[in-house]
Amino acid sequence: MSAGVLRRLLRSPADIAACCREDRDTRAIAVTSLIAVVLGAAAFGGVIGSFRGGAQIAYAAVKIPLALVATLAVCAPAFHALAAGLGRAWPMRSIIALVLAAAGRSSLVLLALSPALWLLFDLGLDYHAAALAAALAYGIAGLAAIGILIRGLGAGSGRALTAVAFIGVFFAVGGQSSWILRPYLVRPKTTQVPFLRAREGGFADALRKSGRSSAGIYDRASVRSIGESDRMNSTPDQVRAFEGSE
């Protein structure tokens, strides 16, 4: 791990982005970013898991970096192909270094936000507010990642389209990876916490159901799909609100 790369990742994202674009120092950037992803996301996962406590702290600390790394691994070839198709035929190592740098910076932001989130949990945040706070932290971290990504794509035609394509692929793959590895945020009253929930359709199904729920259309199957322990510990209103919230 290079302290110099870490410093540049935090203080000079434009320089890191230029290094990736110009195929300079890609190995050091990739290694340092990968370590930042694992450590930063694990710390954030641990804080998310602390909402329930116990084994869930370790589960979430493992699963959040796992989901992120798995997403990047699946997305990298697609990013390479998209970039080449949209006028940026760069070496694969440049693309991987760029997306790892973006993910590494966002993970460092998550690491920085973890104490604040932990404090909010400790002050008695309820489940939905906790989910919202975690989502907000993800949003801020995502902005930090997009900053590097946009700079890394450099000037020239097709930059916005390439960035949108990258983000679209990342959301689709990342959503499904995260969906497979849930739960992360678990209610404190939940007695039994599985490492993984039983398979209940996919991320796209969840989005569709959530969309219908928000429009006031409740699907009985989606209510049934909520875990037994959650139903036992939730009021009917909470069950409705719980749909797709994890």
Place this chain on the structure above:
Amino acid sequence: MSLRDLLLIYAVLGVACAVAIYRSSTESRPRAAVAAALALPLWPLWAPIALTSSRSRPAATWASAIDPRARAARSPVSEAAARVEAALREGVEACAGTSLESLLPRDAAARIAAEVKRAAERHAELTAVLGREGFDLDAAERRVAELEKSRASARSLATARLHLENVKRLAALRDRDARALEELSDLVLALRTQLTLARFAGSSVEGVGGIVSEVWARVEGLGAALGGDDDGALDSDEA
């Protein structure tokens, strides 16, 4: 295809990537083993980096990376360092598993590559330092000339001459590093060719041994330069 099948294929590809990374690495064996081990779980991300990063331009220092003048000035030397590293890797691959392996073992190649990297980084730092305001050779010479012309005090003149002398020494160090790296690059390229020829022609190691000795002499020369007293004058506030 079940999840178990997918995991099995993933693991097989991971092992294949790990072997490829270990065999192609010019780093020392422990570092090569770590790089190979990292490929087992993370090969989709790590293998393209580990297998092709030697084609990437070498690491830049913080100072030179942010200074466009330094960036432009260090390119030929960086390219020479990259050529040395690539030639070493090819040389190690060429003699792996043959009687020539003892002439250029992997650890020795890693030490040479490390010295070359240090020299390239020092050259980049020197270039960055000499590109900064106050380290310009022409300006220092003009300053001395002006002081001489205006018949300034002996103390002012002595200070200006000392500054000029220091800048000249820094420039000489930079130029010496550049020349040494260029010469070493040519020599390592010749070594690689010789090893490849000896392997395919089945010839003796006599010709190769001479070049290897010469390479080591040049590398020791580089190492001596880097460990010299001049290092104290090269501290950069950004590096």
